[in-house]
Structure formats: structure tokens, C-alpha cells
Amino acid sequence: MDLDALTKHSAFHAKPDGLILQYGTAGFRTKAEHLDHVMFRMGLLAVLRSKQTKSTIGVMVTASHNPEEDNGVKLVDPLGEMLAPSWEEHATCLANAEDQNLQSVLMDISEKVAVNLHQDAFVVIGRDTRPSSEKLSQSVIDGVTVLGGQVHDYGLLTTPQLHYMVYCRNTSGQYGEATTEGYYEKLSKAFVELTGQAFCSGDDHRKLKVDCANGIGALKLGEMKPYFSQGLSVQLFNDGSGGKLNYFCGADFVKTHQKPPQGIEMKSSERCCSFDGDADRIVYYYQDVDGHFHLLDGDKIATLISSFLKELVLEIGESLNIGVVQTAYANGSSTRYLEEVVKVPVYCTKTGVKHLHHKAQEFDIGVYFEANGHGTVLFSKAAETKIKQLAKELEDKKSKAAKMLENVIDLFNQATGDAISDMLVIEAVLALKGLTIQQWDALYMDLPNRQLKVKVADRQVISTTDAERQAVKPPGLQEAINDLVKKYKLSRAFVRPSGTEDVVRVYAEADSQVSWDRAVEGKGRDRLTELEEGGSRREAILMVWQSLMSWRFMAFLGFITYFH
Numbered sequence: 001m002d003l004d005a006l007t008k009h010s011a012f013h014a015k016p017d018g019l020i021l022q023y024g025t026a027g028f029r030t031k032a033e034h035l036d037h038v039m040f041r042m043g044l045l046a047v048l049r050s051k052q053t054k055s056t057i058g059v060m061v062t063a064s065h066n067p068e069e070d071n072g073v074k075l076v077d078p079l080g081e082m083l084a085p086s087w088e089e090h091a092t093c094l095a096n097a098e099d100q101n102l103q104s105v106l107m108d109i110s111e112k113v114a115v116n117l118h119q120d121a122f123v124v125i126g127r128d129t130r131p132s133s134e135k136l137s138q139s140v141i142d143g144v145t146v147l148g149g150q151v152h153d154y155g156l157l158t159t160p161q162l163h164y165m166v167y168c169r170n171t172s173g174q175y176g177e178a179t180t181e182g183y184y185e186k187l188s189k190a191f192v193e194l195t196g197q198a199f200c201s202g203d204d205h206r207k208l209k210v211d212c213a214n215g216i217g218a219l220k221l222g223e224m225k226p227y228f229s230q231g232l233s234v235q236l237f238n239d240g241s242g243g244k245l246n247y248f249c250g251a252d253f254v255k256t257h258q259k260p261p262q263g264i265e266m267k268s269s270e271r272c273c274s275f276d277g278d279a280d281r282i283v284y285y286y287q288d289v290d291g292h293f294h295l296l297d298g299d300k301i302a303t304l305i306s307s308f309l310k311e312l313v314l315e316i317g318e319s320l321n322i323g324v325v326q327t328a329y330a331n332g333s334s335t336r337y338l339e340e341v342v343k344v345p346v347y348c349t350k351t352g353v354k355h356l357h358h359k360a361q362e363f364d365i366g367v368y369f370e371a372n373g374h375g376t377v378l379f380s381k382a383a384e385t386k387i388k389q390l391a392k393e394l395e396d397k398k399s400k401a402a403k404m405l406e407n408v409i410d411l412f413n414q415a416t417g418d419a420i421s422d423m424l425v426i427e428a429v430l431a432l433k434g435l436t437i438q439q440w441d442a443l444y445m446d447l448p449n450r451q452l453k454v455k456v457a458d459r460q461v462i463s464t465t466d467a468e469r470q471a472v473k474p475p476g477l478q479e480a481i482n483d484l485v486k487k488y489k490l491s492r493a494f495v496r497p498s499g500t501e502d503v504v505r506v507y508a509e510a511d512s513q514v515s516w517d518r519a520v521e522g523k524g525r526d527r528l529t530e531l532e533e534g535g536s537r538r539e540a541i542l543m544v545w546q547s548l549m550s551w552r553f554m555a556f557l558g559f560i561t562y563f564h
């Protein structure tokens, strides 16, 4: 380690006094102007991680759905997964070290993780379209090179594309070719082959409007379009040519406001979807003939995909186990539908993709989605081998199902949730099943729910257990929530400190048993009962909500400065 060079270069990336940041759910995220030193230091850390794992490590510069002025950085581990939790602590230590202590903190980490400093290091870098991203990624490069690591700068990439590149490079190209063309070709080939078997091929089925949040997704989907045009025609909106990143558009806006983004022309019953700013999240939606907006979020996506996979697995007649992983934010109706109708086991983990991903790896086929649209499906090596073998051996219906599964494996990004890949899977499933977006939406009816952020003096006063569904601190809080929710049918509520923002998140849902029974039994509902039911459903959720927001509850949270 050339310590003189390190001292010299770190002086160009000085840490602002008193700034403390935490490697959170999705790396570091804050205003772009505070991040230069963090970028440099993450370049350093990526070199250590690369030396330790003897593998290529990824660094992605993005702040996903945050406002354009923000930025962020996260490290990608060898198989394209999120940085190991034990290293998150090292990242936090290194980012917060005062300039004069940087060397010693770096040496400390090297010793703790037993890095062989003579080992080669290789780091790949990607960035989103934010105005600050290019300069910040240069600071990462500076950090890598000062420690003698080699760099490949991919420039503009979606977050999932960078994860894909890392995975490809560490499997010597077995997973795919580590270029954007390699990514486009692999996914498009699988998609075209899969949809080639679709019975219904009307034009309407092949059209999709995509809100790209004025982000990197527009650029990359635009490049990729010609590769799959025979299977699907996509029309891009919010492509970055005019509007601002994530501003009144994108998956996060649509999910949190439950309304369409600006900048998209939506006609009744047209199928539309939104990506977030770095294209790792997707939600679908449409407007019905009465002009009502319908959102199909990550839970609806998980349901559609799980049903499809379950059918294929039954058809090939192999005992491959399927598990679905959700978080506490999953709508109760989706969990119930998955367990009782699709008949797949459902597991709940803490918020954050790394937790879901980790759990999903326990199954032959692990489906995971956060309600906000972040997710994918993982196939175990054993399942993949079995499916590939069956696709070759069998003739008939079984082999057709095995071939479909083979393409599905290639179509899903096995490294992380990916808006482009998920979009192609969903489009393929809808085409193969001959489903309209309304029919998909009608699989189950969401329980009415509300989610809100509350700013408190210190969000860490709340700690949780049971996958964040129960508060253990402060004392008495959970009892107060229990008292409230037990008054309502199918009601559920929880609070937890956010891992990405300085807020506490509050979630509540409730319903009447009647509407669930109706939905499951598939009984037709005339307009009148629908309206009556709508009234009682709204009333139930409002009551839970108002109680949660009452002074009794707020008293537990300390000083509230705002909520919205």
C-alpha cells in the first residue's frame, strides 16, 4: 500500500467536518455535495473486498428514487448480491473516519478481515444519469487506483445491469457475457423464445407504455428495444429528454401516491408500468372505463409469477419447492391469496432486498418481491440442472413446461431485482396465460392500507422484532398497537425506523371479512354492493388510522416535527 499516495489523494477528497453517515439498507445516500469523500473511500474499500474475495467487486453510484440533488453509492459482492452485512460496518467506519485517521482505519479493516495486500484487485463501476454521478464515479476510480486496483468503468448503467456484470465476471462468463449487449441478448432471446409459445398474440397484448422516471431506464430500455421488438412493442415516457428525475413520476411516486405519473398519456384499459430512477423497481397500473386508477404493485407481481411457476412445476411433475418471500409491507390479501389459493409457503423478512434475497436462496425456486416493486426469482443450481435436463429429455407437454422454465431462468436477473427483466417476465406471463391487466388485477383485492412517515427526535428509540412486525421498545408501544388493531377485522399495524431516511414509518391495514370471502369465492358483485363495501372498507381503515395517529400513539414517538 502506497501510503504517501493515499495521503496525497485523500486530501483531494476531504471529509466535511462533523458529517456522519451510515451504510444503510441500500448503501450511503444523501445530498450529492456531501458524498465526494465517501465515494473515494468506497473505492478504497472495494479494493480490499476484491482482494479478500479474490473476485471482481462492483460499485454503483446512484440514489435510486431519491430526488435528483441526492446521490448514493453501494458495493456489489461477487455473485452480484448486496455487500455482506459484516462489511457494512467497515464501510460505515471508513466513511466516517476523520481525514487524519483514514490510513489507520484502513489498516485496521485490512487486518480484521485478513486481506492479503499483495493480491490483485478488480473493480467495476456503473452510474445513473444524475448530474452529479459522473464526477462522483471519478472519485471512486481515484480511490481504487490509489490502492493499485484495476478498474473497468461501465459508465451509465441501470443498477441491476451492474449486478449482472459482476455476476458474469465472477462466473467466467457462465452466467452471460459481461457487456450491455450480452445482457440485452441473453434476456431478449429468453423472452422471444418464451413468448413464441404464446397462443394469444393480438396487437394489444404486445403493447406496453413505460414511464422511465426520467432516469437511466429510458436510455437502456431504448437501446434494448430492437432486441425484443418481435415479442413486445414498448413506448417510453419520461425518457429524460424534458422532465426531472423522479419528479412526479417513477415507480416510487406511483406507489406512494397511488396515482399515475405525470407525462404519460393513459387511455382506458391500457397496460402501463413505471420504473424507478435506477430501474431496479417496477409497478404496473391502468385506468378503468370509469377513469379509476388501479395499481398492481410488487405483491400483485409476486402473485402472478408464483401462480405461473407453480403451474409449470406441477406440469413437469418434479418436486421442486417454491417459497415466496415478502416483507411486513406486503398487503395481507396477497399473503392470504398466496397461501390459500396458490398454495405456496410465504415467509416474511425485514425490509431491504438483501434480507429477501438471502431467504429466497433457501428454496429450489425462491420468489421475492417488496410491495414497492423490487424483486426477482432465484433458482437453485440443483433446480436449474434438473430443469435443463428435463427440457432436453422429455417430449410432450412436460418438456414444453421444462423449456418454458429454462427460458424463465434466463429471463430473471439472478443477481438482483431488475425492472427491465421483471417487465419482460410479466409481459411473457400475461401473453402465455392470455390475461388482460384487469384479469390479473382481479386475482385478489388489496386490503385498504395506509403508510406514512413520521419525523421524530430519535428514530432509534424504536426497536423491533419478528421481521419488524412487533415493537419491543419503547415499552408499552406494542401493547397500544395491539389494543387498537384488535377492534377491527383483518387488521394489522406496525411501526419501524426507516433504514434510508431519518423517519419512522407507520403502516396499517384492515378490512371486513365479507369482502375477502367474496373475492375468494369469485362471486359477482353488482355496483351497489361494491359501493357499500367500499364505504365500510374505507371506514375500517380510517378508524385504525385515526387511532394510530391519536395522541396516545404519538406520545410514544416523542417530538413530532412533521408528518405527511
Ligand SMILES: CC(=O)N[C@H]1[C@@H](OP(=O)(O)O)O[C@H](CO)[C@@H](O)[C@@H]1O
Residues within 6 Å of the ligand: 025, 026, 064, 329, 351, 352, 353, 370, 372, 374, 497, 498, 499, 500, 501, 505
Ligand atoms: C417501506 C419501503 O418501501 N421501504 C423501502 C426503503 O427502506 P426503508 O428502510 O423503509 O427506508 O428503501 C429501501 C431501499 O431502496 C427499500 O428496499 C425498502 O423497500
Ligand SMILES: [Mg+2]
Residues within 6 Å of the ligand: 064, 065, 159, 276, 277, 278, 279, 280, 281
Ligand atoms: Mg432503485
